[in-house]
Amino acid sequence: MTAHPTPSPSEVIASGADLLADAVAAQAVPVTRVDWRPPMPGTEADLATVAGDPRRRDANARAVEAVLGVTAHLVDVVPAADALDLQRGQFLHAGPPIAWERASGPMRGALMGGAALEGLVGDPEDAAALFEAGSGVSLEPCHHRGAVGPMAGVVTPSMWVFVLEDPATGRRTHCTLNEGLGKVLRYGAYSPEVLTRLRWMGEVLGPLLQAAVRSVRDAGGVLDITGILTQMLQMGDEAHNRNRAGTLMLLRDLAPAMVTSAGPAGLDPSDVAEAMRFVGGNDHFFLNLAMPACKLALDAARGIDGSTMVVAMARNGTDFGIQVAGTGDEWFTGPAQLADGLYLGSYGPDDANPDIGDSAITETAGIGGFAMATAPAIVRFVGGSVPDALATTRRMHEITLGENPRWTVPVLEFQGVPTGIDVTRVCRTGILPQINTGMAGKQAGVGQVGAGLVTPPAEIFPKALARLAELAGGR
């Protein structure tokens, strides 16, 4: 830390920890940051090639503009069979493609529970043989069907999904309904209580939410998920591991319609009350709306040639993969990392599975770990300190292409969240995207063991850069 000793400095030069520089900057003193990190090893030539790509600047500007132009409305709730044309025996999962052989414990546990839910087996334990044989079952990433799934992200035909739509284009994305925390399918648990809850969600919660959403829509109302996200960021949520305010706003927006549409949908007041208790009792319920809203925004930038912007970060519990606007649907993958964080009960680091889930789509869109400054209370859930949380959001601005004028951070004087991870900036600075995440038990059937902080494996960014350089004609 270095500062002029004058009472009213006209200029301050600061390096190292950001906090002094930030404080000085907040007092309107010009600050020159001399923070410098070397580029990732071996990326110099590709960085030069991509930097020289004449399409890059305009392509990235268009990519950011496309993402920021999207609004996500909740327009329906339907079974995945209908929304995603998912057939019996077809399973969607989180992250890049993976086969049963390489699948982690929680991914296997969720698939086994899903097989039992669909009646492919009577006992989830019997499903392992089914997946080993590969007879009548198939696995496919959620991202390949316009969906995202938290943690294991397993979607089966009978699960109900939220349908989000961008009104300007009609494009849609989807996500299942959130089950809560602890022993739940997406964390790899498949005990009878897990399946009983999923059946209730299919028989009562899904149909009731469908009736309510359709009732709002038919009355000319709008369920503006992007707008709720805007408000959440003013209310201490970062929309990945804190979705408290978001969940409450969703309940506020749906509750009156749940009351008036239950009867016509054949449901009782006791069903409505139970559904309200379920939604209101699960602070993470809104995560399954935040995620598809982020995917809907990011999908707008897919396929923009020359753009170096990341459009998806996703983990299947074994591999961490990214997709980039300028490289089509190709995945760049490396080993999923272990999160560093806080554990539930008596669980510890030895119990945790590597990073898993499509939920890093939130960070890809500028929230989650990228917006931790607006949710300092989250350090009690994922670990770290409040100054770390503030510093993380500032650091993410160094690897992103823009700021989101709708999604702002009050404590940073309403600065927009850092938006659009730039592969070249990541490679040039060595700064990795910061993700905060839940941690699944590594044994199938365990469920959640904690929550923490994690990054992608560094090597996937040079891989993506190399492909961008090749497409730019430099390899």
Added chain:
Amino acid sequence: MTAHPTPSPSEVIASGADLLADAVAAQAVPVTRVDWRPPMPGTEADLATVAGDPRRRDANARAVEAVLGVTAHLVDVVPAADALDLQRGQFLHAGPPIAWERASGPMRGALMGGAALEGLVGDPEDAAALFEAGSGVSLEPCHHRGAVGPMAGVVTPSMWVFVLEDPATGRRTHCTLNEGLGKVLRYGAYSPEVLTRLRWMGEVLGPLLQAAVRSVRDAGGVLDITGILTQMLQMGDEAHNRNRAGTLMLLRDLAPAMVTSAGPAGLDPSDVAEAMRFVGGNDHFFLNLAMPACKLALDAARGIDGSTMVVAMARNGTDFGIQVAGTGDEWFTGPAQLADGLYLGSYGPDDANPDIGDSAITETAGIGGFAMATAPAIVRFVGGSVPDALATTRRMHEITLGENPRWTVPVLEFQGVPTGIDVTRVCRTGILPQINTGMAGKQAGVGQVGAGLVTPPAEIFPKALARLAELAGGR
């Protein structure tokens, strides 16, 4: 701003703006603050006397402990006639005692509307003569009947009130149901729409909330208002002018019981839906629970001889009054000030009435303006800057006796809110309590014109100090 120019200072001496000192402190560097202000003029002798009162230290410790020991549960919703033994023609109002002759425009407007609501007159405009004559009508502060009222704070017998109870002692406080913003009675408006809304609140909302609260209570549930306040402070609410998360949590906690108890209470699903829309559509609804929760806590410190802690700050639109733990029920009053803030529509400073309402009970309890650091988004409603909001909470620690371990501010690394305004510290430093508040139009009938920041008139603290010195035997 002065700082050692060394790269790793072992000590920093800072004066003036807090931000640099705070940033350095956050980096774990020892900081010596040399900020010093002279005491308020003429208070030196009384300060010496009160400082020498042997009861003071223990009395203040007991006062803080008493306040922090209170938990507020919502236990009922009933008409004020029943809860407060309020008779026809009796009107409660905000602030210290005042007669019609000295009442401000918004206070008069609210009383006129209240008279029409009670059927004392057909047209609110006819009520002025009634109050001038004083025939069959009487005015009394809410605080004198175990109640608090926001803005004009007018309570009439037919209005329904929340009943809050401290389970450890059975003590109770009360507050009306919040009407929303804009043209509402508490801001002095009394048009037909205002009275129509109040009648619906009496006929539908009050009875429905009563049924729901009793249903929760009868099932062994607890509606923990203190607990909701704890959560709100983690969600960007300061519980005076931001009650968004609090309102949503109340709705979450009551919604299921509203659904199941409506039928037995003779209400339709459409009534339930309308009530949910009303509560969910009014971000300030929870204010009327935050206020009596704060009064319930502070009332625990009333009458502690020797304590210099403020137990109430309240304004009637003409006078600002405080009550102090060690001086019984005496009010120390001075002229209410004009707030500095943001105006609605085309309104400006000339349209605003001086400070009004019992809502400063929130600041008295350590939230509201005292907790602005946790609610930086509020500067878009009440004015000021984000650094100001952070600095305000830090400054209030200089005039308070303790911190609240339950009500913490995440961005200040979970420091407890500054609790227990100390008359001696206010006089010694000249730092006045910071209140953020709504602004009523000064003409009866107008309603809200804005929101802003305000302080008490400085002279009331030396007045209270003089009385404390007298009681300590020094005068």
